[in-house]
Amino acid sequence: MAILAKIVLSVIALNLHTTFLKQVPCIKKIFKIALTLLKPLVVWSIILTVAIELVLHWTLDDLPYKFLNHTSGPIRRLGQYSKNEVIPNNYIAIVGDSHAYGFGPWLYDNSWSWGQPDFATHHLLHAKTNLDIISFGYPGYGTFGSCLTSVSEYKFVSESSLWSELAEPKIILLFFYEGNDLINNLHEIEQRGFDISRISNDDAKDEIGILLKSEALKLYKDWSWFDHLASWNLFIGLFENYSHGFQTTQPVDHPTNIDHSRPRLEADDNQSKHTENIA
Structure with a gap:
């Protein structure tokens, strides 16, 4: 029974590994798209924050x-x-x-x-x-x-x-x-x-x-x-x-x-x- 259980677990692990490898290209694609969308968002957020900070340095009391x-x-x-x-x-x-x-x-x-x-x-x-x-x-x-x-x-x-x-x-x-x-x-x-x-x-x-x-x-x-x-x-x-x-x-x-x-x-x-x- 122990040998049979090991065989079953090995088969399941092999199937999971194969499925994961098939999904890797899809995951990489999603990650690449997300990174492409986030880059301009992060850059513009930094630019706007710096601009607002500079303006407030001169107009905070206004x-x-x-x-x-x-x-x-x-x-x-x-x-x-x-x-x-x-x-x-x-x-x-x-x-x-x-x-x-x-x-x-x-x-x-x-x-x-x-x-x-x-x-x-x-x-x-x-x-x-x-x-x-x-x-x-x-x-x-x-x-x-x-x-x-x-x-x-x-x-x-x-x-x-x-x-x-x-x-x-x-x-x-x-x-x-x-x-x-x-x-x-x-x-x-x-x-x-x-x-x-x-x-x-x-x-x-x-x-x-x-x-x-x-x-x-x-x-x-x-x-x-x-x-x-x-x-x-x-x-x-x-x-x-x-x-x-x-x-x-x-x-x-x-x-x-x-x-x-x-x-x-x-x-x-x-x-x-x-x-x-x-x-």
Whole structure:
């Protein structure tokens, strides 16, 4: 029986091999046709991407907010129209939470605008002074996290090989909201290993400074090569936001510097019970 089974398997294998050899020319032909069709598609996709990228390098801050609202990554800062050029000169940098970002009724009323509406502090300052203003505002827990994001994003753009060098800001305007920023900042440094019982020690300032630099460097290393591309940021943002329209439940995603991958501490639970975070 074993010999018979081997003979049967050999015959089946031989038939399969013969059938495959007969199909090889057909498979090669299909592959050749597919390759012929894909070549121009790939080439034109690359050409269009490069062309769009070059155009955005000069006109990123001319896009309507309807599009800018969907951009992501550090490059979105260059798309802000509260400055005279894409790369600002002698600019003022605004750092803070949602108040610095511009969250509020003005933003909600203009989030789908085809124009460039004024809805935040940096827009009003630019309109009043004609100075270049960049907002590094980032909705989240407090000014500490916003400072981390600001440092990492500035470092990313200033060292980018695809963009002109971004100089240091002439003035930094730091927003601090007494309603929740203090408690939020304490929770943020505690989450990163700082013992808040030592906050009054003489060396606490230096330790927090070291913590700020190390955490900002971690954020900087998280950026990918694609984050240098304005076209990539724009198209991915548009795709992700409009794809939500095909979902039964639409998630509300706002920019945030909160690391949800970190385990929540007991202090965070107490904060959620006693302190409302409106940032």
